[in-house]
Amino acid sequence: MESKLLIIAVIILGVIAVTRLMKVYDLSSKLGNKNEAEISERHNRLNANLLLLFCASLFIGFLWLIVHFGWSGRGPAASAHGHGLDVLYNVNFAIVLFVFFLTHIFLFYFAFKYVRKPGVKAYYFTHSNKLEVIWTAVPAVVLFIIIIFGLRSWNTITDDAAPEAIRLELFSKQFDWTARYSGTDNRLGKFDYKLTTDNNELALLTTNTIDSAIQNMDYGINGIHDLEAKLNNPELVVSAKERSDMMTTLDRKGRLIRLLHQMKGRHDSKNDAYAWDDIIQKDTLYLCKGTPYELSFRSKDVIHSAYFPEFRVQMNTVPGFPTRFKFTPDITTKEYQDANKDSDFNFALLCNKICGGSHYKMKMAVVVLSPVEYKAWMKTKSLATFKDKYFAKAE
Amino acid sequence: MAAVATEAHGHNDSHDHHEESFVSKYIFSQDHKMIGKQFLMTAIFMGVVAMLLSILFRVQLAWPGEGSDFVSFFLGEQWAPGGVMKEDMYLGLVTIHGTIMVFFLLTGGLSGTFSNLLIPFQIGARDMASGFLNMLSYWFFFLSSILMLVSMFVESGPAMAGWTIYPPLSALPQAVSGSGLGMTLWLFSMSVFIASSLIGSLNYIVTVLNLRTKGMSMTRLPLTIWAFFVTAILGVLSFPVLLSAALLLIMDRMAGTSFFLSDIIVGGEMLTQHGGSPLLFQHLFWFLGHPEVYIVLIPALGLSSEIISTNSRKPIFGYRAMIGSILAIAFLSFIVWAHHMFITGMNPFLGSVFVFTTLLIAIPSAVKVFNYITTLWKGSIVFTPAMLFTIGLVSSFISGGVTGIILADAALDIMVHDTYFVVAHFHVVMGLSAVFGMFAGVYHWFPRMFGKMMNTSLGYVHFWITIIGAYGVFFPMHFVGLAGAPRRYYNYSVYGDFDTETFNIIMDLNVIITYFAIFAALGQLVFLFNFFYSIFKGQVAPQNPWRSNTLEWTAPVEHIHGNWHGELPTVHRWPYDYSKPGADEDFVPQNVPLKEGEEEH
Numbered sequence: 001m002e003s004k005l006l007i008i009a010v011i012i013l014g015v016i017a018v019t020r021l022m023k024v025y026d027l028s029s030k031l032g033n034k035n036e037a038e039i040s041e042r043h044n045r046l047n048a049n050l051l052l053l054f055c056a057s058l059f060i061g062f063l064w065l066i067v068h069f070g071w072s073g074r075g076p077a078a079s080a081h082g083h084g085l086d087v088l089y090n091v092n093f094a095i096v097l098f099v100f101f102l103t104h105i106f107l108f109y110f111a112f113k114y115v116r117k118p119g120v121k122a123y124y125f126t127h128s129n130k131l132e133v134i135w136t137a138v139p140a141v142v143l144f145i146i147i148i149f150g151l152r153s154w155n156t157i158t159d160d161a162a163p164e165a166i167r168l169e170l171f172s173k174q175f176d177w178t179a180r181y182s183g184t185d186n187r188l189g190k191f192d193y194k195l196t197t198d199n200n201e202l203a204l205l206t207t208n209t210i211d212s213a214i215q216n217m218d219y220g221i222n223g224i225h226d227l228e229a230k231l232n233n234p235e236l237v238v239s240a241k242e243r244s245d246m247m248t249t250l251d252r253k254g255r256l257i258r259l260l261h262q263m264k265g266r267h268d269s270k271n272d273a274y275a276w277d278d279i280i281q282k283d284t285l286y287l288c289k290g291t292p293y294e295l296s297f298r299s300k301d302v303i304h305s306a307y308f309p310e311f312r313v314q315m316n317t318v319p320g321f322p323t324r325f326k327f328t329p330d331i332t333t334k335e336y337q338d339a340n341k342d343s344d345f346n347f348a349l350l351c352n353k354i355c356g357g358s359h360y361k362m363k364m365a366v367v368v369l370s371p372v373e374y375k376a377w378m379k380t381k382s383l384a385t386f387k388d389k390y391f392a393k394a395e
Numbered sequence: 396m397a398a399v400a401t402e403a404h405g406h407n408d409s410h411d412h413h414e415e416s417f418v419s420k421y422i423f424s425q426d427h428k429m430i431g432k433q434f435l436m437t438a439i440f441m442g443v444v445a446m447l448l449s450i451l452f453r454v455q456l457a458w459p460g461e462g463s464d465f466v467s468f469f470l471g472e473q474w475a476p477g478g479v480m481k482e483d484m485y486l487g488l489v490t491i492h493g494t495i496m497v498f499f500l501l502t503g504g505l506s507g508t509f510s511n512l513l514i515p516f517q518i519g520a521r522d523m524a525s526g527f528l529n530m531l532s533y534w535f536f537f538l539s540s541i542l543m544l545v546s547m548f549v550e551s552g553p554a555m556a557g558w559t560i561y562p563p564l565s566a567l568p569q570a571v572s573g574s575g576l577g578m579t580l581w582l583f584s585m586s587v588f589i590a591s592s593l594i595g596s597l598n599y600i601v602t603v604l605n606l607r608t609k610g611m612s613m614t615r616l617p618l619t620i621w622a623f624f625v626t627a628i629l630g631v632l633s634f635p636v637l638l639s640a641a642l643l644l645i646m647d648r649m650a651g652t653s654f655f656l657s658d659i660i661v662g663g664e665m666l667t668q669h670g671g672s673p674l675l676f677q678h679l680f681w682f683l684g685h686p687e688v689y690i691v692l693i694p695a696l697g698l699s700s701e702i703i704s705t706n707s708r709k710p711i712f713g714y715r716a717m718i719g720s721i722l723a724i725a726f727l728s729f730i731v732w733a734h735h736m737f738i739t740g741m742n743p744f745l746g747s748v749f750v751f752t753t754l755l756i757a758i759p760s761a762v763k764v765f766n767y768i769t770t771l772w773k774g775s776i777v778f779t780p781a782m783l784f785t786i787g788l789v790s791s792f793i794s795g796g797v798t799g800i801i802l803a804d805a806a807l808d809i810m811v812h813d814t815y816f817v818v819a820h821f822h823v824v825m826g827l828s829a830v831f832g833m834f835a836g837v838y839h840w841f842p843r844m845f846g847k848m849m850n851t852s853l854g855y856v857h858f859w860i861t862i863i864g865a866y867g868v869f870f871p872m873h874f875v876g877l878a879g880a881p882r883r884y885y886n887y888s889v890y891g892d893f894d895t896e897t898f899n900i901i902m903d904l905n906v907i908i909t910y911f912a913i914f915a916a917l918g919q920l921v922f923l924f925n926f927f928y929s930i931f932k933g934q935v936a937p938q939n940p941w942r943s944n945t946l947e948w949t950a951p952v953e954h955i956h957g958n959w960h961g962e963l964p965t966v967h968r969w970p971y972d973y974s975k976p977g978a979d980e981d982f983v984p985q986n987v988p989l990k991e992g993e994e995e996h
Contacts, residue, residue: 037848048778054859058870062870073878085806088806089801107771122974124975126714146754146800151805154750154805174570252665252666255667301659302564319657320669320671320673323739323740345894346893346894350889353813355570356564357555360887
């Protein structure tokens with residue numbers, strides 16, 4: 001509380017002090033017959049010089065930032081397409097720097113050089129077609145080159161993945177990531193959000209999961225039967241608001257269960273196998289060096305964005321709208337640590353689209369292994385497929 | 396001509412002054428000069444609020460988790476227990492800061508103030524085409540400002556989904572507390588704001604087209620008017636699309652429709668909405684959102700064209716090319732919107748089309764910059780505070796513009812999308828440029844607005860603090876982004892777990908940025924003081940303090956209803972006859988007839 005009073009006191013005293021100073025200034029300028037519309041030679045010169053000084057400090061500060069913080073923060077690329085991107089990036093940045101320095105030199109130098117001088121009149125120069133054609137054409141050509149190179153990389157990066165690429169799904173929700181490997185058949189099982197239950201967090205589609213979703217919707221806690229019983233129970237005292245909430249939920253669940261029954265009718269149990277051999281992995285994502293991956297992304301609630309800074313990979317995950325990105329990690333975590341002499345370093349998957357209060361904490365550790373290590377790790381997962389876990393939990 | 400029709404009202408009699416009541420003069424005024432001032436005052440207030448919000452979250456970013464009396468003073472125990480702001484509040488501050496700055500300060504404030512003040516003055520009209528609609532436009536703006544401010548005080552907090560309010564986050568109160576009442580108020584506030592903007596813009600367009608005085612052909616219009624005219628057209632064509640997005644979002648939130656929602660489970664609740672697309676909202680939002688950047692920027696460029704020419708004592712270089720560039724920028728601004736969406740899952744081919752159009756827009760922008768620089772060449776430059784801010788604008792327009800080349804490249808956008816690099820880019824290119832343009836405008840036209848002069852020395856102090864502070868904030872911010880730091884992060888502790896080197900870079904820079912931000916914010920006190928002090932105690936302004944050519948300086952210093960005593964001035968030349976060979980003085984106002992044998996430029 002004292003500090004608040006102190007802040008207020010400082011503000012008030014500050015305003016009073018400035019007002020007093022102004023009074024003094026006003027009186028002195030009246031004595032000197034100062035006219036605010038007339039900029040004195042001294043002031044004009046001073047500002048011209050300051051502009052030149054400012055330009056120099058701007059350049060020095062900028063170069064200092066480049067030297068100190070330059071490109072190091074992001075680290076070298078760790079994926080096959082990332083190296084090409086880094087080159088493209090550096091070329092573009094060189095062009096940007098050139099234009100920045102050149103135009104600033106002209107801007108500030110002219111401002112300094114052509115400051116008003118007694119007796120010198122400005123040059124009446126309205127236009128010059130030649131000049132204007134030149135500085136329309138030159139940027140156009142440079143931009144054309146930038147566009148061509150940019151689009152070439154963009155097309156390669158966003159092109160379809162090779163058929164042998166490993167299918168891998170990243171599932172996002174507030175505020176964590178879950179990975180799903182496609183298992184031995186390299187085919188991800190289908191999903192439908194209505195199948196989400198405690199035992200099937202990723203809502204995978206199999207005959208069993210449909211049945212248990214229906215069961216859950218009918219007889220689970222706050223399921224349809226539960227709600228109907230509560231609403232019909234004359235002994236239970238509930239407020240009007242609670243009652244109307246329950247009615248809404250019941251109505252919603254009624255619609256959802258109809259859709260689940262339709263799904264059951266359409267479902268072909270031959271497809272179950274695609275889902276059963278999938279491997280669900282939390283906390284740490286293991287990848288294999290040199291293996292092409294076709295990532296697909298899914299979101300349970302709001303938009304998130306899968307962001308791997310070192311792999312130069314970023315793609316939004318959108319509820320109800322699957323997205324994809326392909327890439328090949330080409331250096332193991334160990335190699336990357338050694339190359340950058342930073343043994344604490346690890347790859348990570350971050351969320352880069354505002355998704356709620358804990359947005360900034362949403363991450364997954366990423367480890368890139370050599371093919372031998374990766375094979376060994378996969379072996380430990382052979383008895384941890386979706387099927388194994390599903391039935392283990394169901395029992 | 397409609398201008399002649401206004402004449403019939405009998406303004407010829409200079410003793411036409413009827414006594415106005417306080418209410419009709421200062422509050423429900425229909426006079427464009429007063430409405431301009433109302434816009435300016437409201438915008439300054441909103442700007443101060445938004446700046447304060449930014450300082451609050453800058454403190455959090457530089458010293459995360461450290462209790463601060465300053466933060467606790469403004470946020471209290473509920474939102475900042477022990478002086479450490481809550482995560483939700485951080486997002487709320489970021490969201491409202493962005494919203495106020497973009498819409499209330501730089502759209503309402505910049506266009507509202509200067510279009511109102513300058514359109515009738517510079518085209519030689521008695522007032523806007525409709526004084527009543529003009530008044531309505533201000534009061535809608537005022538109402539929307541109040542709604543936006545109120546939204547910060549509701550119990551569940553203000554809107555927290557970022558100023559782009561992407562659903563589903565903004566549609567689901569279960570996902571973040573600000574998407575409850577706070578978001579509802581945000582949507583209502585913006586709907587009213589859009590109404591204000593539309594009414595205003597239509598009025599500007601009609602006035603420019605119909606009320607130009609005798610001799611004022613379109614190619615004799617000052618570039619300021621061209622800028623306001625084109626801006627108004629942009630607003631009329633794009634703001635309704637945002638309104639439709641807002642209305643659809645309101646329906647998704649309140650009526651259970653699924654325009655933007657599909658297959659969602661949030662807070663354990665399985666929603667039935669199916670088939671909507673969050674990307675549809677993004678398309679609608681950016682269809683306004685991108686022209687909006689130019690709605691903010693073009694008026695600033697217009698103001699600076701006028702100021703740079705007047706103070707270089709030299710015609711603006713390439714007048715027709717400048718008009719052409721404004722038109723080209725305005726046209727292209729409608730077909731670049733999806734460059735905000737390269738990595739949202741949108742079809743990559745569509746992305747390539749937008750890469751192309753986006754980089755094209757760099758050409759007219761470059762032409763404008765070159766023309767400004769050439770206007771300085773061989774000039775006789777007078778550094779008024781307005782001129783300094785204009786130089787600052789050209790500088791920030793370049794610095795911010797060039798980094799756009801990287802962001803517009805879809806492939807490179809993969810690396811920098813949604814990082815601080817983007818934040819730095821748009822703050823420099825549209826934030827700083829527009830703010831510099833606005834300050835330049837205030838310093839230059841203050842005598843016209845209030846009949847007083849601002850203090851020049853304080854103006855210099857203000858300029859130097861502002862530009863040093865601004866570059867001190869935003870240059871380092873590019874490097875935070877280059878280090879990979881995502882935007883809208885409450886803190887960067889997550890980096891501490893896997894990449895300490897990058898973590899250190901981010902933290903070092905964040906501290907530097909916050910110091911500069913505080914420095915720049917304190918510098919604005921100099922401006923506020925100078926502004927209000929000069930309104931009351933400033934030196935009385937001469938008729939034409941900057942020895943300028945445009946018509947507003949031929950009107951009497953004292954504000955009168957109808958702007959000119961007697962007949963409206965007749966225009967005989969373009970507005971840029973500075974230092975014309977053969978002229979007696981280094982400026983020839985537009986209402987001076989051509990001498991015998993004199994050629995128009």
